Amino acid sequence: MQTSPLDGLHDIIAPSHVDWWPLAPAWWVVISIALCLVCGLIIIMYKNYQFKKPKRNAIKLANQQQSAQQLHIILKRLVITYYDPRLAAQSTANWCKTLSQLAAIGFNEDEISSLYSTAQTPPALSDKFRQGIKQFKLKESVHV
DSSP: OOOOGGGGOOOOOOOOOOOSOSOOHHHHHHHHHHHHHHHHHHHHHHHHHHHTHHHHHHHHHHHHOOOHHHHHHHHHHHHHHHSOHHHHTSOHHHHHHHHHHHHSSOOOHHHHHHHTSSSOOOHHHHHHHHHHHHTOOSSOOOOO
16 A cells, blocks of 8 residues: 655644844844934933023023113123123114114113113113013024
């Protein structure tokens, strides 16, 4: 009698479960790109936080100060910090234009001149300077 050709075959062995570790090289590339993006985002956020720190401090100081002259000095310090010191040393007319542009509030020469006169400055001027500090633009093109 003839033997069956199937008798020489072995039993079927199911493959074992494929492990997830070690990762394929493509996953390492994806992970490294994701880590670089997260690190870059953290660095950008930190630099932005540090860049805005003088303005946060100025707002904190402005809330503590009542004198319009002190608030004016804080505004000058902001201009010196974020822009050019030459902007803070301009004539009164040009300084008013610069303040109006950077603080988005209209300042005039009479208000600035009243700071350094012997007469009492109006309390509304302190509020105007305080609002100007809060609305101060950090990235504005200013021609010196």
